[in-house]
Amino acid sequence: MRAVAIVLAAGSLMVGGALLSSVGAAAPAAPPAAPVETLKSVADFTSIQDPAARSVALFTEAGKVINSPRCMNCHPVQRAPTQGDNRHPHNPPMVAGQSGHGPVGLSCASCHGPANFATWGQDIKSIPGDPKWALAPVEMAWQGKSLGAICAQIKNPAKNGGRSLAELHHHMAQDHLVGWAWNPGDGRRPAPGTQAQFGELVKAWIDTGAKCPKA
Structure with missing residues (x-):
């Protein structure tokens, strides 16, 4: 036995x-991690002699950040956030509400804290967060628009929060919520380049006349 x-x-x-x-x-x-997209430096555009053409080229390069999912997901036209690199509808369903911070009784802060929060999920590896987490105002809705249309919108004080071009540069280069795009938490691809590089491109764009690509 x-x-x-x-x-x-x-x-x-x-x-x-x-x-x-x-x-x-x-x-x-x-799956292998997708390579991080880079940005050209301001020096890469010095060979463009015409200031207007250089200005357009600089904004087009900065547009890699503006058009990235990290920015576009929070600049929707339909006043409801999107998620992921494919910009699918927010799950659970969410709307901006009058304040841009969600509807009454279910504010963005119900799930989004002051910093990214790691999870044990397989598909959702972290919940994004920032002290100012909110949807962009309706005047700053970008999704579905051409880069030229976004450019005209960005430099229009009536549609950029009343900012001058100098204030716009400071916002792009220094704002903490804008900077989240390069620190989006596990499971999300950062925006191209760095916030410092993005700020330098925006500054050079302004210095060359803040010209826009064709809409």
């Missing part, structure tokens, strides 16, 4: 080991 028990135990270990190996082999490999 003892010999039979030993054989059965050994068999169980072999089956268990095979099962574990099978499970391990069946587990899908994590």
